[in-house]
Structure formats: structure tokens, C-alpha cells
Amino acid sequence: MLSRLRRPDRKPTGQRAPGQPNSLFGEILDWLLAPLLFLWPISIIVTHNVADNIANQPYDRALADSARALARLVKVEDGKVVVHFPAPPRALFRADQDDTVYYQVADQGGETITGDREIPWVAPPASVLGEEVRYRDEVIHGEEVRVAYQFLRAWPEPASPLVLVQVAETRNKRSDLASRVVTGVLLPQFA
Numbered sequence: 001m002l003s004r005l006r007r008p009d010r011k012p013t014g015q016r017a018p019g020q021p022n023s024l025f026g027e028i029l030d031w032l033l034a035p036l037l038f039l040w041p042i043s044i045i046v047t048h049n050v051a052d053n054i055a056n057q058p059y060d061r062a063l064a065d066s067a068r069a070l071a072r073l074v075k076v077e078d079g080k081v082v083v084h085f086p087a088p089p090r091a092l093f094r095a096d097q098d099d100t101v102y103y104q105v106a107d108q109g110g111e112t113i114t115g116d117r118e119i120p121w122v123a124p125p126a127s128v129l130g131e132e133v134r135y136r137d138e139v140i141h142g143e144e145v146r147v148a149y150q151f152l153r154a155w156p157e158p159a160s161p162l163v164l165v166q167v168a169e170t171r172n173k174r175s176d177l178a179s180r181v182v183t184g185v186l187l188p189q190f191a
Helices: 026-072 089-093 172-190
Strands: 074-077 080-083 101-108 112-115 134-140 145-154 162-170
Touching: 026 074, 026 101, 026 134, 026 145, 026 162, 026 172, 080 101, 080 112
Parallel strands: none
Antiparallel strands: 074 080, 101 112, 101 162, 134 145, 145 162
16 A cells, blocks of 8 residues: 555656656747747848948948049040049048048040059940949959949040949948948847
8 A cells, every 4th residue: 555655756857758748948948949040040141131231322322422523534635535633543532541442444445544453344334324323343452342333425426435434442341331230230139
């Protein structure tokens, strides 16, 4: 009779027989952590892409303004394309503390009229629209740069040769802003 009243032997806490279910808390953790471990990396990637786009917008506008300002300095004198700078070009384009800025004015054949030869030439689009500024990413001296470029007609006739105006800058400020946005968004998630 005493054997019936005896409690069965219990194992120490934390040791379960194989196949025995976890506690409710353990099950909830499993159900919550598994999706989070899958979603956090995706969240980081998406946030980084969004932050890059956010960082590009203001800096692209400033880069386009520089390209338009340079385009306004392009003139044709005696049938030749010339650029008249109001100040030394290095002072205009090299005042940036964080990024290296390059500029170039080139003819339709890709020959540099003035500026940095390092900026790769780009073929003109099928149609040239007024003051349309386009963007592209390139690499100069092993560094990624963002290029704002514009094609102009050397003189008003539609058949006149094209002039390529380009301004490029390294991506240091953009990367810094994107990193701050990512940190600001993701840090509260991990805290």
C-alpha cells in the first residue's frame, strides 16, 4: 500500500525525457523567435536600400545644380566650345571637405575640353531634352562616385554637335547619411 502512495521519481528541473513537450513559455519563444530570426535580416536589407534612396535625393539635387551651373558657363566662341570660369575651377568644385568632386566638359567624340579626364564618357541619349540632368554610378580611382551629367547643343540648331557636362562626387556623405538612417531605424528594434 505504501508503494501506491509514493510519488514517482522526478527528474531535476530542466531535464526532460526526449519527446516530452516544452513549457508554454518555451513554445511561445519558439514561435516568436523563428520568424524574427528570418525577418530581421530582410528588414536590415530593405532598410538599407530605403536609406540609400533617402540619402541620394538631396545630394543628387545638389549634384544636378552643380552640373547645371557648369553648363551655364559653356559658350561657343569662333566655332569652338569654351568654358569661362568666374573663379579657379578647383575652388568651385573642390571646396567639399568630405567628398572628392570631379568635373568635365567634353565634346561629342569624348574629347575633354576642360576638367578631369577620369570621368568616363557616356554616349548621348536618343533625344536631348533641354536641361535634363541624368545620373549614373561609376568608379574613379577605385572609389564609387555618383555622376550627374547633361548633354547640351553647342549652338541652337538641332543638328549642332553635343557637349557633355559632367560633375561627379564620391559617396562618403551619402554613405554616412544612409548609415545614420539605418542606425536610427534598426537600433530601437534590437533594444
